[in-house]
Amino acid sequence: MSRSATAVGAGLVLAVVVAALPGPGRRLAEIPGDGPDPAYDVPLPEARIRDVGEQLPDDATYLLRTPGATPLVAGNLKAAGQLFFAPALPAQDERILGWEIVYRRGALTLRRR
Secondary structure (H helix, E strand, O other), rough: HHHHHHHHHHHHHHHHHHHHHOOOHHHHHHHOOOOOOOOOOOOOOOOHHHHHHHOOOOOEEEEOOOOOOOHHHHHHHHHHHHHOOOOEEEOOOOOOOOOEEEOOEEEEHHHHH
């Protein structure tokens, strides 16, 4: 038997043993998943973020602006952008920007530059 098959088999046996035992291992094995949507640290307009991602062309460059937002909001929006705006690329050089995404007071707007 190959090493990889042995490793897979040992991993499966270990998982079954941990799940069968009472205590922390069993509780860990029973934790449900988070679901299909990201878990943000702050409330964000999730549906609008997805809409903007669908509207951005795949080969676009964009700048995400968050005037007046807290660093926590700005960071969560940046992470959401990396997830939903891909394969478009974030850019800082305004000479190559094709799109601008602005978050202001809970609203997200998309405009061509």
